Amino acid sequence: MSNSLFDSIGGKDAVNAAVDLFYRKVLMDESISHYFESVDMEAQRDKQKSFLTFAFGGPNNYTGQSLREAHAPLVSKGLNENHFTAVAGHLQSTLDELGVPEDLSSQVMGIAAGTINDVLNR
């Protein structure tokens, strides 16, 4: 993954700016919020930071296999394509709210879209 996308978006600072926006959006979306609720909300929020870092093309250790493992418990609770689309939508609107230019945000959305088979364990 090229680090230049990550740097152009604004690196770690961009992730920090995005994480609360994004986490609040998924928690407010009744169709997916149950996947993201937890006693330890800070730990959940940190996982969403990993998600954003990955999608922004930043440094991370995730492989297709580890994305599969991370989402396997969710798939067994019924995670499907509609949920995936909803999360992608919240990612898009987070990027829009932060004023990320179209050419960069479309690259981010491309990275996210490319994970669909791993995330849904297909």
Add this chain to the structure above:
Amino acid sequence: MPNIYFNSQKIPFKVGQSILDALIEFDFKPVYSCKKGVCQTCMLKSDSSQITQSQMEVKDTLKVQGYFLPCQCYPDSDISVISPCSEDITYDMQVSDKKLLTQDIVQLKLVFTSDNRVFIRAGQFINLKVQNDILRSYSVANTPEKDGYIELHIQKVPDGKMSAWCFEHANIGSALSMIGPFGKCIYLSDFKNDDLVLIGTGTGLAPLIGIINQALSNKHKGKITLFHGSRHFNGLYLHQTLKKLADTHENFYYKPCLSGEIPQTLADENINNGRVNKVAMMQLNKQKGDYKNIRFYLCGHPEMVKNMQKMAYLSGAILSKINADPFEYTAY
């Protein structure tokens, strides 16, 4: 099938099963209480790398010794685990005072029976152990360093093992042991200027009153607002004390809430009608305060705590300023 070696005894387990559930299934009678990674009563020890995920809630001093929570540990290959060495972490105590606060809530005071150097803060919780295999979490309602004893408020639970012990068997001088303290629901003097909002149901008031008294004796500058909820008036078990406290401290506000009907006889008591989290959200929204600047303490009923945590966050509160202690339990 992979195996758990528990104190060297071999137990086959299914991948996807927690270590605790495997020990229960094979009738090893492990000690546990909540199965949700909160109470820490199930703690075991291991040097396997498969425990890392189940150490997130364990405090650092125990983590380095290999302690982990088997209810949160889902290994996928062979793993050796052992019971905790009790000398590491257990302290002998005895009951020094017992008082019924209501018919269903008992106050116990505990003292150490030998010299010790455990530092316990108001709002943390300790795990009490009696009869060798009953271990349950209770929150600290006072500042033990100052008072020389630990004060607990214990709610009677139908068919509850530990609460029955506290109500029926505990007497002045009764011996028991404790593990801990645990938990991050505490007050620090750095918080002096913060506005504090404390929300509790039932004996969820115990850690909150500990924190409030500590804040007030620290001459807290910000506003302190306590919402205490119960179904019946009886459950507002410190009503008179808290009213007095509010009369004598201009920055302390007490908001009693009843989810059941409020009888006519209480018309003068300024009691809010409704569930405590709903009442709190309504009043906070009305004050148009900035959630970013509020420090929250949420204790008691797990659903209330989780709902309030989420609503506060969605309204703009900062997660690191939300201290939550859900009183989790599991069915036996």
